[in-house]
Amino acid sequence: MNTLSISKNQIATMTAQDVETLATRLEQDNYGNAFEGLNDWHLLRAVAFQRPELVESYVHLLDLEAYDEA
Template structure:
């Protein structure tokens, strides 16, 4: 299995097309192993922290809920 990692600088240079391809893979959920799906999920999450505007259409894939700390 090839591990796909992106540095913060690489995430900075990602475009909408690349994020859409990543989201499409997650939507299809057709991975040989669960670890590969988790890897893509973590990448999408990293992009969300650094470039939220690119991930907004795919927020549902992250399954992140707002927390009320009060």
């Protein structure tokens, strides 16, 4: 079993087109197994934290919600 390893360099070199392709795969949800989709989701989430400008249009795929801990 392989583990997912996402490097900062990999994210730094991603283009808007790369993120669009990634988001399209997630929206279509046509994976051979659940782990492939989960890997894409983790990659999109990592991009969202490091380069949020690339993910603005796809935040709905991450299911991130603001909440108040108070």
